[in-house]
Amino acid sequence: MNRAFDRPTRIFFAATALFTIAVAAGALRPEGSALSVGPLTVSLLGKYMCLATLALSVDLVWGYMGVLSLGHGAFFALGGYAFGMYLMRHIGSRGVYSSQLPDFMVSIGWDRLPWYWLGTDVFAYAVLLAAAAPALLALAFGWTAFRSRVSGVYFSIISQAMTYALMLAFFLNSLGFGGNNGFTDFKEILGFELAARSTSTCLFLASASLMLAFYWACRVVAASRLGLCARAVRDNEERARFAGYRVERVKLFVFVLSAAAAGLAGALYVPQAGIINPNSFAPLFSIEIVVCVALGGRGRLYGAVAGAFLVNWLKTALTGLMPGAWLFVFGLLFVAVTVFLPDGVAGSAERLFGAAALRLKGGRRGAEAGA
Amino acid sequence: MERKPGPDGPPVDFAAFPGGRASASGPQGGGATSGASEGSPAGAPSGEAGAATSPFGDGWTPKAQRRKEHVLLLEGISVSFDGFKALDGLSLYLKEGELRSVIGPNGAGKTTMMDVITGSARPDSGEAWYAGTVNLLDKDEVFIAQAGVCRKFQKPSVFETLTVSQNLELALKAPKTVWSTFRARLSGGDRDFLAGVLDLTRLSGEAGTIAGALSHGQKQWLEIGMLLSQKPRVLLLDEPVAGMTPQEIERTAGLLESLRGRCSVILVEHDMEFVRAVASGVTVLHQGRVLSEGTMDEVSGDPRVVEAYLGGAAC
Numbered sequence: 314m315n316r317a318f319d320r321p322t323r324i325f326f327a328a329t330a331l332f333t334i335a336v337a338a339g340a341l342r343p344e345g346s347a348l349s350v351g352p353l354t355v356s357l358l359g360k361y362m363c364l365a366t367l368a369l370s371v372d373l374v375w376g377y378m379g380v381l382s383l384g385h386g387a388f389f390a391l392g393g394y395a396f397g398m399y400l401m402r403h404i405g406s407r408g409v410y411s412s413q414l415p416d417f418m419v420s421i422g423w424d425r426l427p428w429y430w431l432g433t434d435v436f437a438y439a440v441l442l443a444a445a446a447p448a449l450l451a452l453a454f455g456w457t458a459f460r461s462r463v464s465g466v467y468f469s470i471i472s473q474a475m476t477y478a479l480m481l482a483f484f485l486n487s488l489g490f491g492g493n494n495g496f497t498d499f500k501e502i503l504g505f506e507l508a509a510r511s512t513s514t515c516l517f518l519a520s521a522s523l524m525l526a527f528y529w530a531c532r533v534v535a536a537s538r539l540g541l542c543a544r545a546v547r548d549n550e551e552r553a554r555f556a557g558y559r560v561e562r563v564k565l566f567v568f569v570l571s572a573a574a575a576g577l578a579g580a581l582y583v584p585q586a587g588i589i590n591p592n593s594f595a596p597l598f599s600i601e602i603v604v605c606v607a608l609g610g611r612g613r614l615y616g617a618v619a620g621a622f623l624v625n626w627l628k629t630a631l632t633g634l635m636p637g638a639w640l641f642v643f644g645l646l647f648v649a650v651t652v653f654l655p656d657g658v659a660g661s662a663e664r665l666f667g668a669a670a671l672r673l674k675g676g677r678r679g680a681e682a683g684a
Numbered sequence: 685m686e687r688k689p690g691p692d693g694p695p696v697d698f699a700a701f702p703g704g705r706a707s708a709s710g711p712q713g714g715g716a717t718s719g720a721s722e723g724s725p726a727g728a729p730s731g732e733a734g735a736a737t738s739p740f741g742d743g744w745t746p747k748a749q750r751r752k753e754h755v756l757l758l759e760g761i762s763v764s765f766d767g768f769k770a771l772d773g774l775s776l777y778l779k780e781g782e783l784r785s786v787i788g789p790n791g792a793g794k795t796t797m798m799d800v801i802t803g804s805a806r807p808d809s810g811e812a813w814y815a816g817t818v819n820l821l822d823k824d825e826v827f828i829a830q831a832g833v834c835r836k837f838q839k840p841s842v843f844e845t846l847t848v849s850q851n852l853e854l855a856l857k858a859p860k861t862v863w864s865t866f867r868a869r870l871s872g873g874d875r876d877f878l879a880g881v882l883d884l885t886r887l888s889g890e891a892g893t894i895a896g897a898l899s900h901g902q903k904q905w906l907e908i909g910m911l912l913s914q915k916p917r918v919l920l921l922d923e924p925v926a927g928m929t930p931q932e933i934e935r936t937a938g939l940l941e942s943l944r945g946r947c948s949v950i951l952v953e954h955d956m957e958f959v960r961a962v963a964s965g966v967t968v969l970h971q972g973r974v975l976s977e978g979t980m981d982e983v984s985g986d987p988r989v990v991e992a993y994l995g996g997a998a999c
Contacts, residue, residue: 538853539866541846545854548843555802555837557830557860557914566862 317529317536325615326525333521340514356513356585361625362520363585366527366578368605368621369614370571373531375603376611377540378567379547380464384472385575386599387479388447392576393583393593394483395446397496398430399439400584404500416498417491427489436503443580444573451572452565459561459568464550473596480594495590502584513585520581524618527574531614534567543567601628601643608650610657619658752816755780755948756801756833756918761810762972763796770796771807772972778918783940783949785959785980788969789993794952795838797969798920801950802835803828815917830860832917836924840903844896848887848906851895852878855910878913884942885909886935901932908939919949925958937961956980968992 336358339350367389374380401415410419414426432438454475458468486492505512534540542563545553554560583589592598601624609620624646631639654661751757756778763771771793778784786794799805800812803825812820818831829835843851856878858868870878882888885905890898895906904924911919921940925933933955940962943949953959959966960980968976968983970992976983983989 534866537866538868539862541850541854542865544846545843548845549841551837552841552843552910553854554825555829555835556855556910557826557857558854558865559826559860559862562862563865 317532319532319536321613321615322528322532325528325618329521329525329618333518337514337518340510340517352510352513355510355517357629359513359517359520359585360582361622362517362524363578363582364602364605364625365618365621366520366524367575367602368609368617369524369527369531370575370578371602372606372611372614372617373534373571373574374568375606376613376617377535377547378543378564380564380568381466381469381603382472382568383469383596383599383603384474384476385571385602386596387476387594388451388572388575389579389582390476390479390483390589390593390598391447391450392443392579393589394490394496394579395433395443395576396439396580397499397583397589398433398442399436400499400502401496402430402434403502404498407500408498415491415496417486417494418489421486423489430489440577440580443576445576447576447579448569448573451569455565455568456561459564462561473599476594476599477596480591480596483591483594491590493591495588496583497588497590499584499587507584507587516581516585520578520585523577523581527577528614528618530570530574534570535614539563539566600647604643604647604650606657608646608654608657610654610659610661610663613657613659616657616659623658750777751813754778754813755782755815756950757811757813758797758800759811761797761800761807761812763793763800763805763807769972771800773810774969774973776967776974778948778950780917781945781948783944783951783962783964785951785953785962785964785966786969787953787956787959787966787983788975791971792969793972794969795922796972798835798922798950798952801828801833801918801920826860829914832915833920834911834914834916834918835920836904836907836911836922838922838926840900840907842895842898842903842906842910845894847892847894848898849878849882849891851906851910852881852913855913857913857915881909881912884912884939901928901936904928904932905936905939908936912943916947919943919947921949921951921953923953923955924951925953925955933958934961956984 336350336355339348340352340355342349344351367385370388371382371385374382374385404415406413408416408419410416412419414423418426433442454472458471463471482488483490483495484493490496499507501507502512502516505515507513534543542553542558545556545558546560546563550560553563579589579593602621605620605624606617607620608624609618610616627642627646628639631642650657656664747759754777756776758774758776761771761774762769774793774797776784776786776797786797788794796805800807801814801820803820803823807821810821814820814828814831814833818828820828820833823831843854846854853870853874856870856874858864879888882891885908887902887906887909890902895903898906904927908921908924925936928936937958940949940951949964951959951962951964963980966978966980966983967974968986968989970988975992976986976989978986
């Protein structure tokens with residue numbers, strides 16, 4: 314497994330671990346003291362970690378395999394809803410109606426849980442569901458699309474149609490997922506108060522761990538011959554097929570793996586955001602993630618993480634300053650990345666460092682020759 | 685569609701060609717194998733008796749026998765696209781280890797023939813058999829590729845962002861399911877084998893180069909190298925020397941020469957000098973059927989071939 318743990322990966326892991334430990338240590342310090350990190354910042358960073366995991370999952374299918382999914386937000390949202398069911402169940406009778414049923418069910422006159430809510434009060438099952446539901450959707454969607462050799466821009470368009478259709482479906486009250494309002498007002502997770510500072514710190518740590526674990530999984534896949542095969546599919550699908558690979562199965566495997574990870578990221582995102590509603594299925598969200606990957610530099614993994622932090626930090630900052638400006642800035646960013654940074658920030662940085670390293674090496678060689 | 689006695693002539697003629705050669709080796713090779721391996725009781729005796737006492741003459745052999753004697757067999761293949769007949773009752777027989785050049789003017793059906801063999805196009809009628817037992821018409825591209833029929837495209841197609849050795853590693857003959865690909869590691873034997881392929885295709889110095897940075901000729905070689913990594917039994921080469929310099933063409937001829945005996949090759953080519961240089965049996969296709977067959981000198985002396993190429997005007 315040494316091939317997977319190459320130098321950029323080691324640097325990335327070391328940097329992320331340091332950052333995570335620093336934030337967690339800061340969160341443990343009393344508020345107001347030096348180097349302390351407030352609970353809002355902690356959960357903000359935790360959300361960024363989840364979005365970075367989602368960006369990684371997009372990078373895996375797009376950067377490595379050339380399959381541009383404009384509907385990856387659907388897997389994230391589905392995972393979020395699956396875990397949201399657990400959180401809703403554990404509000405218990407503390408809701409407005411003091412019923413064991415979630416409030417929105419009482420308000421639409423339901424007197425018992427629908428069958429698909431069964432067992433969602435069990436933590437392990439909810440986590441499993443958060444990974445399995447998106448994975449199953451990806452399996453069905455990918456199987457149909459890849460088998461009929463739908464690729465390129467056509468795949469992107471139908472993936473976007475998929476997430477849009479799901480958004481419309483989740484707006485329906487009768488679907489049993491809270492309709493317009495979605496899930497909110499969560500109280501506890503595994504018996505711990507969500508409002509507690511220690512809980513948000515733990516959620517942040519869990520988010521960072523998930524991101525690193527998935528990063529590691531991506532590296533292992535990318536460094537294997539299967540990873541080579543995925544890149545081969547990106548370069549020349551026909552050649553890969555004639556080299557003897559069942560291209561649609563390779564695509565399906567990677568796509569499902571990516572969707573499951575996106576679902577888990579969504580599951581961790583929801584308790585930190587405190588809400589999930591059908592807007593997470595909006596195509597715009599999926600496009601934001603794609604822009605994160607493009608801005609960071611695709612096919613590198615760390616590029617996707619950097620892009621996710623950069624774009625979402627920008628979004629947070631701008632929405633605070635000028636709420637209306639974000640969409641315009643986002644649009645400009647989209648165009649600018651496409652025109653000026655086709656390889657993303659990471660690509661440009663690599664070229665810069667590469668040139669510098671080459672000059673350094675050249676200089677040294679020149680000096681040796683002189684001596 | 686219209687079966688007149690005239691157009692029926694060439695296929696019958698042609699069927700005699702491989703049969704005639706087969707009857708020479710039939711009594712020793714064919715008789716022994718058919719008795720031992722093939723379970724059909726009628727096969728062996730009728731094969732030998734058929735060759736001797738056939739009402740159709742000396743060259744005639746039963747279908748099963750023909751299938752067994754050729755690594756690749758196409759019989760009466762017809763393919764039409766929207767009424768246009770790309771192949772019209774094409775028959776082609778390729779022996780183990782044979783190098784066969786297929787030439788013909790544009791639109792003669794050469795690429796469609798390759799498509800049929802590799803499973804990319806389904807014929808309206810006819811039969812296609814590989815290695816005597818594999819019915820190519822009900823297998824898909826991936827199965828056929830894994831079974832050892834490997835194809836080089838007209839346009840060099842390599843994995844441009846991967847290195848030369850990664851290209852070869854991917855092509856390497858191995859179990860190619862998702863899981864076994866994930867678990868796959870290069871063994872020492874694999875490395876030696878790939879080094880041999882690199883050597884053969886003169887790419888040893890470029891093993892670490894990104895394929896996209898290779899010259900056009902080197903890409904063509906890399907693609908041939910990828911086919912060799914697949915350890916093919918039948919190699920289909922679609923215009924491998926297109927766009928090459930004269931020196932590169934010469935080297936490619938040498939490369940094909942070194943493959944002689946290792947696998948069977950069908951070479952589709954426009955470059956007549958190159959076909960002459962590799963000195964193989966030549967099949968001329970015209971309007972989806974076999975027009976002439978023989979050595980390069982024989983077919984270029986055939987008035988029908990001259991007419992097909994020059995449209996009769998220059999005769």
